[in-house]
Every structure is written in C-alpha cells, then in structure tokens.
Amino acid sequence: MADAPNTPPRLPELPDAVVAPKSGRSLQLVWLIPLVAALVGGWLAVKAIVDKGPTVTISFHSAEGLEKGKTKLKYKDVEIGLVTDVALSPDTTRVIATAELVKDAEKYLVEDTRFWVVRPRISGGTVTGLGTLLSGSYIGVDIGKSSKGRHEFVGLEVPPVISTGAPGREFVLHAPNIGSLDVGSPVYFRRLQAGQVSGHTLDKGGRGVTLKVFINSPYDKFVNTNTRFWQASGIDLSLDANGVKITTESIVSILIGGLAFETPVESTDLPPAPADTQFKLFPSAQLALKNPEPDVMKLTMVFNESTRGLLVGAPIDWRGIVYGHVTAISPVTEKTKKTRQFNIKVEAEIYPQRMRPRDAGDAPVLSNDRRRALMNTMIERGLRAQLRTGSLLTGQLYVALDFFPDQPKIKTKPLVKGALANDELPEIPTIPSALLELQEIIGSIGRKIDKFPIEAVGADLQATLKSATRVMNQIDNELVQEARGTMIDLRAALVDARKAIDAADAALRPNSPLSQDARDAMREIARAAAAFRVLADYLERQPDALLWGKKGEPPVEKKEGSKSEEKK
Amino acid sequence: MNRPAAAAVTGASLGLLNCHVCGQLSRAAAGAHEAHVAHAARCPRCASALHLRKPDSISRTWALLVAAMILYVPANMLPMMKTSSLFGTQSDTIMSGVIYFWTSGSWYLALIIFFASIMVPMLKMLALVLLLVTVQKGSRWQREQRARLYRLVEFVGRWSMLDIYVVAVIVALVQLKALATIEPGPGAIAFGAVVVLTMFAAMTFDPRLIWDAREKNDG
Numbered sequence: 001m002a003d004a005p006n007t008p009p010r011l012p013e014l015p016d017a018v019v020a021p022k023s024g025r026s027l028q029l030v031w032l033i034p035l036v037a038a039l040v041g042g043w044l045a046v047k048a049i050v051d052k053g054p055t056v057t058i059s060f061h062s063a064e065g066l067e068k069g070k071t072k073l074k075y076k077d078v079e080i081g082l083v084t085d086v087a088l089s090p091d092t093t094r095v096i097a098t099a100e101l102v103k104d105a106e107k108y109l110v111e112d113t114r115f116w117v118v119r120p121r122i123s124g125g126t127v128t129g130l131g132t133l134l135s136g137s138y139i140g141v142d143i144g145k146s147s148k149g150r151h152e153f154v155g156l157e158v159p160p161v162i163s164t165g166a167p168g169r170e171f172v173l174h175a176p177n178i179g180s181l182d183v184g185s186p187v188y189f190r191r192l193q194a195g196q197v198s199g200h201t202l203d204k205g206g207r208g209v210t211l212k213v214f215i216n217s218p219y220d221k222f223v224n225t226n227t228r229f230w231q232a233s234g235i236d237l238s239l240d241a242n243g244v245k246i247t248t249e250s251i252v253s254i255l256i257g258g259l260a261f262e263t264p265v266e267s268t269d270l271p272p273a274p275a276d277t278q279f280k281l282f283p284s285a286q287l288a289l290k291n292p293e294p295d296v297m298k299l300t301m302v303f304n305e306s307t308r309g310l311l312v313g314a315p316i317d318w319r320g321i322v323y324g325h326v327t328a329i330s331p332v333t334e335k336t337k338k339t340r341q342f343n344i345k346v347e348a349e350i351y352p353q354r355m356r357p358r359d360a361g362d363a364p365v366l367s368n369d370r371r372r373a374l375m376n377t378m379i380e381r382g383l384r385a386q387l388r389t390g391s392l393l394t395g396q397l398y399v400a401l402d403f404f405p406d407q408p409k410i411k412t413k414p415l416v417k418g419a420l421a422n423d424e425l426p427e428i429p430t431i432p433s434a435l436l437e438l439q440e441i442i443g444s445i446g447r448k449i450d451k452f453p454i455e456a457v458g459a460d461l462q463a464t465l466k467s468a469t470r471v472m473n474q475i476d477n478e479l480v481q482e483a484r485g486t487m488i489d490l491r492a493a494l495v496d497a498r499k500a501i502d503a504a505d506a507a508l509r510p511n512s513p514l515s516q517d518a519r520d521a522m523r524e525i526a527r528a529a530a531a532f533r534v535l536a537d538y539l540e541r542q543p544d545a546l547l548w549g550k551k552g553e554p555p556v557e558k559k560e561g562s563k564s565e566e567k568k
Numbered sequence: 569m570n571r572p573a574a575a576a577v578t579g580a581s582l583g584l585l586n587c588h589v590c591g592q593l594s595r596a597a598a599g600a601h602e603a604h605v606a607h608a609a610r611c612p613r614c615a616s617a618l619h620l621r622k623p624d625s626i627s628r629t630w631a632l633l634v635a636a637m638i639l640y641v642p643a644n645m646l647p648m649m650k651t652s653s654l655f656g657t658q659s660d661t662i663m664s665g666v667i668y669f670w671t672s673g674s675w676y677l678a679l680i681i682f683f684a685s686i687m688v689p690m691l692k693m694l695a696l697v698l699l700l701v702t703v704q705k706g707s708r709w710q711r712e713q714r715a716r717l718y719r720l721v722e723f724v725g726r727w728s729m730l731d732i733y734v735v736a737v738i739v740a741l742v743q744l745k746a747l748a749t750i751e752p753g754p755g756a757i758a759f760g761a762v763v764v765l766t767m768f769a770a771m772t773f774d775p776r777l778i779w780d781a782r783e784k785n786d787g
Contacts, residue, residue, distance in 0.1 A: 017585050017594040017609035017618050030624070030631040030772075037635035044642045044754075213598070 004077065053081065053101035055093075058115045058139065060155040063095040065119050065137025073099050073115075073120035075141040083139065097155075099139065107150055112144030112164070116156035130157070138377040141440030158183065159351050161198045170198060171229075171273065174261075175281035178209045179231045188232060188260040194219030211281065213259060221406070226267035229281050230288035232260040232335050238284070239394045242315070262289060295353045297371065300345055300425045301385040301399065302332065305436050307344045309397040310387060316348050317388075324350030326399065348399065375426060382407055387433040397433075404431060580780070585618040587611035596620065603741075622774040626700060629773040633696050636765035639758045640689060647753035649735055651784070661755055662686060685731045685759070688724060692766050695721045696773065703777045713780050718775045725767040732760045 065071070066086050073081035081101035089096050101108070118140045120129045132138065139155070142163045161184050162170070179199055187195040195215035203210055238245045259281070263270075282288035307329055316324040328347040333340050337568055350373060366374070375383070382405040390398045410429050432440070507514045539545060579586055583596045592613040609618040622628075647659035660668070662685050669678035695717050702709060735756050742750040 012594045014584065014593055015612040017596055018612050018615065019609060030628045034631050034635035034638060037638040037765075039762070040758075041638040041642055044646070048645075 051103045053103045053105045054109060054151065055084075055098060055100050056081075056109055056151050057096050057098050058153045058155045059089060059094045059096045060117060061094065063097070063156055065117055065132070066095070066097050066139070067136065068138065071097075071138055073101065073139045073141050074118075075108070075143055080108065080141060081139075097139070106143070106149070108143045109149055110144045111146035111148040111150050113146075113150070113153065114142040114144065114156055114164075116140050116155050116159045118159065122161070161196050162214040166214070168195065168215050169216045169217075169220040169223070169273075169275040170212055171223060172276055172278045173211040173213060173229050173281040174203075174278065175209050175211060176283075178211070179283075181211065181231070181259065182257070185256060186258040187215060187229075188258055189215075189219050189222060189262070191260075192219070194222075194261075211259075215261075221272045222263060222268075223261065223277075224263055224267065224270035224273050225277065226270055227261050227263040227279065229259055229261045229271065229289035229350050230285050231283055232258045232285070235342050240311075240314075240390070240396055243393070260285065261358075264289065295351060296349050297352050297368075298327075298347065298349055298425050299398060300347050300427045301430050302334070302343045302345050302427065303385075303387060304341065304343050305387065305432055307346065307387065307397065309389070309395045310346065310399070311396065314390075314396065315398045316350055316401065316475060317398050318355075321354065324348050325353050346399065372426060375428075378403075379410060379429060379456055381405065382422050383428065384431045385428045386431050389433075389435060401428070401452070401459070407431060574675070578776075578779075579656070580620040580776075585609055585611075585620060587614060587616055588619055589616040591613040594618065606695040621776055621780070622772060625772055625774040625777060626704060629696065629700055629769045632765045632769035633693060633700070633771060636689075636762045636769060637693055639761045639765065640693070643689075643755055643758035643762050646687065646729070646755035646758060647758065648755040649738070650751040650753050651748065652751070653748035657751060661753075662759070666685070681731070684728065688728050689759075689762055689766060692721050692724065693730070696766065696769055699773060703780075706780075714778050715775055718770070718773065718778070722770045725770055728766070729760070732756060732763065 012455055060066070063086050066083055068083060068086050071083040071086075072079050073083070079102075081099045083097050083099045085098040085252065087096055088094075116139070117137050118129045118132055119137050120133050121127070124153070129137075140159060142160055144164055162168075181197050181200065183197055183199060185197040186193045187197065189195075195213055198214040199212040201210050202208075213229070260427050277426065310326060310329060312329060314326045315322040316326065326346055326348050330347075332343050332345040332347050335341075373417070382403045383401060384404045384407060386400050386404075387397045388400045390396045390440075421500055509515065538550070579593075585594050585596050586592075587594070590611060590613050592611050594609075595611050596609060596618075610616065611618050644662055648663050648665070649660050649662070651658045662681065666678045666682045666686070669675070669681065697720060699714060699721075702714060735752050739750050739752050742748055
C-alpha cells in the first residue's frame, strides 16, 4: 500500500466490466421528490393563508371559561372559529376575546350577530350546556340577518332563548308585574309547550312590565288578535266569595312559572296576528277567558252599611246563579230633607242573557225599555239587593238579588223612553243584610244595656250596703247584751229544772212514801181484779144470776150486766 | 495509532470495480475511471450494475434532503394527532405536545420528545448538508470526524420513527368511538416523510466521497 499511487499492483487477470449503454434519462427522477415535497408544502402554506378567516373581537363581562387557543366558536354546534387571545380591555372593565374564524365566516359577521359564552346553565326549567362541563365552555354564535358587516361585538351575558332563524313569531305582552316569569319561561298552548319568554323589560316609569314571548311555529298560527294570554305561574290560590280555589297549569309551571294562551272559540277563524302584536297579559285563565258578554246591563245599588268584604268583581247572585259582577264601589252622599247620609254606591254589570232560560231558543231579546219596565215590575213585587256573606272563611261578600215580598213597597220612577241611554243607571233598592239585622238587634240590646244606669244603681247599692252594715252593727251590739241576760235566765231555769228533777227522783225512790202508796194502790187493784174474775166465773156458770142475782145480792148482778154489754 | 496514509490505494484509483452481488472484481473500462461516466458497467459474472461510487450520490442526496427540509415545516406546524373525546376535540402538534408535557411537569418526557422528534431530524439534516457541502467542495477538513458523523446519522435515522410508531400504536388502540378516538393528523404523514427521506438521503450519500477529495486534488 505504500507504493506509489496510481500504479496498479500486480493482480491476477481480471475480467473487464461489461459496458452497457446507459439508459437515456438525463433528468434525474430523484429531483421529483423535492418537487413533490415543495408542491405539498406550498399547497399547505397557500391553504393556510387562504383558509385564514376573518378575526373578530368580542367583549365579555368576565373571561370565565374562555381559554386562549382552546375555546371554540360554534354555530349550531359547528365549529366556526377559535379564540386566539383573551385580554382585558384598556379600561379593565371588560374582557376582550379575539377569535379567528373559518374562511367563509365573513358573511356571518353582521350587525345583529350575537355571541355568548355557553356554560352549564339551569334556567327556565331547562338544563343547557351540560356538555361544556366536560369539554369546557365555548362561545355560542347566533348569526344575524342584517347585511351590515361588523367585526367588534359585545357578547351577551345570557344566552338568547330564540335563535334568529327559528320559525315562529314574537309577540309583546303587557303585564302589571312579571310574576314568577323569567327569560326562558315556557308558554303553553293547551298544555303543550308552544314557546318561551324571550325577554322582559320594565316599562318607562316602572308602571308595568313588557314581556316578549316567542311562539314557535306551528303554534304561532293559533295566535290572532283576539288571543288571550295569562299567567300560568305557579299556583293560583284564590279566595273569593266562592271559597278557596286552586288553579295550576302544569307541575313544571308550578315550579318555574309560565304563560299560557288560548283563543276564544268564536274568534278562532280570525287571521293569525302579525309579529310584535301587543297583548294584555291577564293574571289568570279565568279572567283571560271570561267571555265578553254581548249584552251588558249596568245598574247601581246603594247600601247603607259597610261593604267591607265586597270587592270589585264580586258576583251578583240570583238564587245561586251568577248574573253579573260588581264593577265599582264608591261612597255617595244622599241628601234627604233633614240630613245628609253617607252611603256606599255599588255599580254592577249584569248579563241579562244569562236570565234567559236555556230552552228560550230564538225568542227575541228584550229591548232595553222593556227590560227596564220588567225590572220596575219586579222591584214593585219586592226585588231587593242584599249583601250576603259568601264565605265565612274569608268574609267575602256578594250581592244577592231576591224577592222580599214583606218589604214596604217602593214606588219606582215612571219610565222614560230610552232611559238607559241617559247616564242615569237603574237602581235596585237594597235591604240590610241578614248579618246587619242581627247586628242591629244586638246593637239595640247593647244600647239598652248601655242606657241602664249602672253607675247610679251601683251608688245606690253601695248606700244600701252601708246602711245594712250599720243595722247589723246595731243588732250586734244590742243582741249580745240581750243574749247575755237571756243566758243568765236560762241558766237559772236549768238549775230550777234540775232541782225539780231531783225532787221527782227522790219522790220516785222505792222506799219513798209515794211509791209505798203506789204499791198499796196496785195491790188494791190486784185484789179488785181477783174479785172481778170470781164474779166473771160465777156469771159464766150461772148467767141467770144477772137476772135473778146471787142469792141475796141482786143489785150487783144488774151492775155487772151493764158492764158485759159494754164489752160486747 | 497509525493515521491512514494520505494517499490510500482504492478500487477507484486502480480502476477496479467490485460487484456488490457476487463479489467479482473487474476492471473498469477505459474512460470509466471517473465516477460520473455516461456508461454503466456491468459485472461480467452476474451482470449486476457496477459502479465505483454510488451513482449521482450527491445530487440524489441533495434532492432527498431538500424534500425532507421542505416537509419538515408542515411536520412541525400541522397537528400530529387529533384526539376526540367527551371533552372535545383537540389537535396536537409535536411542539404543543412538548409544551404540554413541559408545563404539566413531565419535563423529562418533554425533553425526550423534543430531542427525538425536533432536534434529531433537524441535526440530521444539518449534518447531511454539512457532509454534502464539504464533499462538493472537496474539502479535506476533519475527514475522520465527518465519517464518524455520517455513521452517527445513519445509525440514528431509524430512531426518529419513534414518534410515528407511538402515534400508530395509540391510533390503533384508542378507538372507543364515542368516548375517545385518536386519529393521525396530517403532521404525522409529513413527519414520517421527513424521517424516511432523511434515511434515504443518508443511504444515497456515499461516504467514500469524503475520502475521494484527496485523490481528486492529487489527481
């Protein structure tokens, strides 16, 4: 190896390599590889540049759930962008998220496009965004319809309930208060969920609330100008003259509140209402669906008693059938010749149609004048209005119309043709309520008790008692002395009595002369009895001795005989 | 240690060709002295193609290397892996994976990925560029070191496929439909292409060219 270079060493004979013509490819195919790579790389680069969509900035209250490079923008759950930066606004009041959208997103960025952060949320009876618990929040996008472009947006804090493209119509409701409603509260139509509350604002001046409801298609076609909306929020517990009443729409609406609407049967043929039609929101279904009576007659009643418990809307009842309701209650003064009297004037509407029997059929409706005349006749026959307690539980009153033939007759004013056209309303005379009568009776008793001169009587009684005390004291003093004397006398008497008894005792001793005499006397009597027995025996044996006598002793026989006869 | 002789006797210098298939030595035809002749030699015994040096070694290596360098860009820019799970869809590039591991505390994993998947392919390409440039200039600078570098490049080449291997295994394993699915991203293809192309580039490079410089200069 140390030989001079290029000097072939001695080698065995080696064959020559076969020389083959070289294939005629002058261009080396291997250069296709970097060409392809360059093409692929270039294509990727171009694609990246071309695919780069527009950039938007969205400002939010807080960056909760927003992550740079991770948070996505989704429209209908399709990814249309990615948050590339989250930073504070210059005045640090808000958070500005910058997002890069997909290529064709330019047309989505219009004036009314809305952005909001989708987080797990429980509201309006619905749970949304549960998926974001695991995947993290994303920015929801609702693409607007405007044609004006825009690149800076203010994000919504609350997700919009209705997306722009949703089929249906929005209506405006006016209500005195919002009840338990909120954005997202359901709107029911025949207990089907037909829409949602999409927004609410306080009216200017704070006098009421304006609600926006979105009724989904196909339910929106059931809303026409005569449709009634009412609050189906929670439990409607009403205490009225009819007692306790609980009305609810559905369990869900009990929990979260809701609205319901319905169109009265007779107006279902009307054309659907245009969007943004204004409606009144009634507090209850009952009020909302109250049939507008075609035939209303107004009348007044003047009560000379408290109307506490009588509310506007209280029923006018005729023997259990409600014919109308109270529309106004106001005080009036009534001048009589001597005095002024303060009374309560109750205005009411009654629905004469309800007085028609069901089988009246097509009988013509009475004219107002005829009606008035009929009413006057009835008043003359004793028709009166009376306040009655509808429910003892609530103390609510209602106005009862009934006939009280015992009442003094009232002369009705003579009818003037077309009187109803005047402002003057027909008046139905009233009588005090049963309770009032009872009150009056109790009152008069009370007054009598009140008049009773309790104080004078008390004074008298006190004087009497004083003199009695005096008398008693007197009695006490005199009687004691008297009694003492009496007691002394009594004791002396008792001593005397004892002496007498002792004397008697002495006299009755066995050896006392008295007992001696008595014994002798008894002995004499015994002897006499023996003699008499002898006589009796003798007479038994010889009864004729009575007639003829003992020999030599006839007068005695006669004496004995009278005696025996006496015994018989 | 004996430094190799400045002028070594090589097959090329003697005009001898060695058949890679049957081992037959043969004499190159006259004029075929140079490596870049327009005539192809064939083995007189088995008719395999014979060459003094790998044909078109430098230009082929350049071509492959350029392709690899071009693809290196999308390989690092495009997502390697697309993970769809309950938690959403996530695309990861190599670098985002490295950053993820680094920030989540597994810095050793981050380093491994960084070296195996970013540094190694890049250094490999730089090494090849260096070899090619020096060979083309016929430089005699640090020939032994360069030969060692070449061996290192050739050896290390296959290990860069680690990433592709991991992606392939994970994609095959994690197919739980709704729960989690992992799909290879376009970056994986580019990255695989980079690795393969650099391996080919290393293969087509003829290390003998490093040593030819002297001979040429002297010749």
